Amino acid sequence: MPEDTGRFRIGPTDFLLDGEPHRVLAGALHYFRVHPGQWADRIEKARLMGLNTIETYVAWNEHAPQPGVFRTEGRHDLVRFLELVHEAGMHAIVRPGPYICAEWDNGGLPGWLFEDPDIGLRRSEPRYLAAVRGYLDALLPLIVPLQIDRGGPVVLVQVENEYGAYGSDRAYLEALVEQLRACGITVPLTTVDQPTDEMLAAGTLPGLLTTGSFGSRAQERLEVLRRHQPTGPLMCSEFWDGWFDHWGEHHHTTSVEAAAAELDALLAAGASVNIYMFHGGTNFGFTNGANHKGIYRSHVTSYDYDAPLDETGAPTAKYAAFKEVLARYTDVPAEDPAPRPPAPALEVPFRRQVLLALVQDRLGPAQVSERPPTMDQLGRYRGFCLYAADLAGRGGVLALDGVRDRAVVSVDGVTVGTLERDRHDRALVLPPGQRLELLVEDRGRVNYGPRLGEAKGLVGEVTLDGRPLRGWTVRPLDLDSVGPQLLTDAVPVQGPVAGPAFLYAEVELDQPTDLFLATHRWGKGVVWVNGFNLGRYWSRGPQHTLFVPAQQLRSGTNDLVVLELHAVADPTCRFLDGPDLGHLED
Known part of the structure; x- marks a missing residue:
């Protein structure tokens, strides 16, 4: 199934870069889960581990929160993110969905899409396809100029996402391919599915590179892939090296040794890989998704994923183990990222409070x-x-x-x-x-x-x-951005606080630095720092700190606002010297 044009091609057995065999060594890094001021740092740490490619989803609902809106600034500046990947000398894989899963709110699909209850979700239904066309017409002009044949970093674009686990509408996939090509995507197209006969048969099309998603039994899974695709490179485009957390459960981790051994087996078989996740980041604001398999379970704010680079951007033991494995198959930089220094341990009182009932009319x-x-x-x-x-x-x-x-x-x-x-x-x-x-x-x-x-x-x-x-x-x-202007009728905090109420504290810093806000002694709610929504907290755990990126802070006074839904017995705002993501299974 070779693709015969372009600098980056699919050959009979390998990816071909400028005509030479090339192995894709990628790591997943979602730009919308990382503060833009920290994008370059995370990309550089991927390069230092030995990776040559950054993979990202595109979350439709982040770019288009309302019909007719398409945001491309700040955390939504995909072009700048891909430019930073290019400046680091790395390639990029873009996975635009339109459905992405990703433990992200609604799998990336906008809520407004479902105003028509009869819309034909993820199939070749005219109203759904029309909405998808509008999305891709806005998105693809950002990606097309950044393809490798035009001097950019993008070498692969994925069609849909694990579609074989959901449906089998070939006409739908064909419509996506047709629009990608019509809008100017010329690099090879891929699909991804869990390597079962049923999912692989339903989730791909002839002419597209079929890849797999798995985290164990690499040789067995690659054999299934090869059975469905006799030629072309083998690739695990989601090598699951950790897992996600739900509120009320334990913090999930996986064995460093077992994950490294599986990565070694995958690479020894000659396959390409995308490590999911290389760096998970954070579900800032109200962006976390949920699962429902008989019981509704929502994902926590942290998307640490027990990845090689943790939620805060610090290398873990898995980072070192993966770099050692990669060094057996490629040249890796001698330099290693510095460990995370301890963050300032601070304690400040909440100064003011106001009941939600007194300010609700200001919120919409x-x-x-x-x-x-x-x-x-x-x-x-x-x-x-x-x-x-x-x-x-x-x-x-x-x-x-x-x-x-x-x-x-x-x-x-x-x-x-x-x-x-x-x-x-x-x-x-x-x-x-x-x-x-x-x-x-x-x-x-x-x-x-x-x-x-x-x-x-x-x-x-x-x-x-x-x-x-x-x-x-x-x-x-409207809680997208909340600051001290909401608290003009606030009163001093003089003891325990009964919610629902907003609380206000001021945090003085000599200079911006990453912080870890402790939520152990609070009930349930949301936190904003300098107007930015850090996300949800809950005493139910497992997560008991919220990550505060340095780039969201400033020298001098920083405003911290908390919406507490229940009660705070000790109205004190504490910052720890490191993250607390909760208890483990054992």
């Missing part, structure tokens, strides 16, 4: 609806939404058809309980009162399987003692 307009709408129906696809209804002095059993994904329930400003999707909660007892409020949190959209695109917020009917509650005031909360 309220809408009136007879029945409770979903967040999606209100055009809010991530974060929080506040639902309120009049009880007229009544109490009784509050029952919901469904909550996605968690609701803090209060009556007349006093919290009376929570309803959680992962506990299958549907009802609780309300005391008599006047005003019912449910602060509903989207904890992350499912990123894999048939539940893609589920609406968030309150779903279906809400009843009190069996009778439908009518007349709702609903306010989607």
Whole structure:
């Protein structure tokens, strides 16, 4: 299946670079999970480990949070990221989806895509294909000039993502290929699937390079790949070297020795590789995904993945072991990255607080609806939404058809309980009162399987003692950027704090440096530093620190705002000298 044109080609047995056999030694690094000020550092550390290529997904919903919007600045500046890869003397693999999984919110698919409930997701359905065409028409002009034949770093582009685990619509894959080529993608195209006969048969097309995703039994998996593709290079384009974490579970790690041995076996067989992940980074803001296999489980803020480069950019024991393996098959730089120095251990008090109820009108307009709408129906696809209804002095059993994904329930400003999707909660007892409020949190959209695109917020009917509650005031909360301007009515913190409330602290620094914010003594909530949403915390763990990139800080005073949903007994803001990602399985 050789591709006969271009500097980078697929030959009978190998990738060919300028006509010579070439092995792709890649590492996954998602630009949207790393602060732009740290991109160059992470890329350079990949080069120092012995890699020659950086791979990244493209998250459609990050670039296009609303219809007609396509962001390309800051954390969304894919062009700058690829230019930095090129400046480091490395190649790039781009995986634009449109579906990416990646433990990312909705697998990268925009929430607004599902405003039409009948849209034909990930298949050759006209409305879905039209939306995908709009996405690729905006994205591909950024990538085309950066292909290797035009002097750039991009050598491979992937079509869809593990499609054989989802569907078997060949016409859909053909439509994607047609648009990629029509828009000017000339480098070889690939697909990836887990190496089973069923998935490989459903997930690829003739003329595309079939690659595999696995983290063990390399020789066996490569034999399955070869059976489906008699010629061309063998490649594991997702070599799983770690795993992800869910709230309420342990922090996942894998054996350094076993992972290095599998990498060695893969390379000894002559295959190319993309290490997933080389550096995982962070699910900043409300970008984490979730799984649902009978029970809803959302991913934590850290995407450390037990990778060779940890969430903070520090080399791990796996980094050294992988570099030793790579040195058997390629020339590796003699230089090693410096270990992470201890971060400043600081402690500052929270100075001010204000109840969410007192500032909610500053976070977006309220809408009136007879029945409770979903967040999606209100055009809010991530974060929080506040639902309120009049009880007229009544109490009784509050029952919901469904909550996605968690609701803090209060009556007349006093919290009376929570309803959680992962506990299958549907009802609780309300005391008599006047005003019912449910602060509903989207904890992350499912990123894999048939539940893609589920609406968030309150779903279906809400009843009190069996009778439908009518007349709702609903306010989607704009929490993308929160700073001290929200706290103009705040009062001094003088002891334990009852939420939902915003708390404010000031952190003085001589110079910007990476920090590790401890959340052990808090309940559940979200943190912003200088207006930037660091992500979620939860006492449920396993993660108990939030990574604060140095580039998000400044010399002098830094503003820290916390939305605490429940309670803080000790209103103190602490920073540790290193990360705490939680307990391990053993």
